Amino acid sequence: MLSIQDVLDYCDLDRGEIEAIAEHEHIPVTIAAELSEVLLCSPEGVCRLHTMIIENMTHALEQGKYEHVKSLSQTYEHLQRTHPIPANMNL
Template identity: 70%
Template structure:
């Protein structure tokens, strides 16, 4: 049986980025890891990943959860460096 660390080691995203997908899609981390691999295959998928982060951050802000907002912002900065926003249509 694979551990969550095994799954994360396979992904092109880090734990915080996978957690953000899981939060946005309301799925377990393992499913979020699979989703991440699909999203990273196309520019549109990368755009969708960026939108997920922005929506999560907006939701955290709306709830007044500034600690979570800060965690998301730090993970989003990493995403922006490792998978910059392409020209989306």
């Protein structure tokens, strides 16, 4: 049986990014890890990842969860460095 860490180690995204997908989609982290690999296969999927985290930040800000906004901001900065929005795409 695989542990959650085994699943995360297999992914091209870090734990924070996968947790942000799980939060946005209201799914378990293991399913979010699988979804992350599918999304990374296309420019549209990469844009969708960026959008998910931005929407999570907006929602957290609206709820006054400023520490969560800060955490998501750091997660988003990492995503921007490792999987930037493709040049021909717009959010």
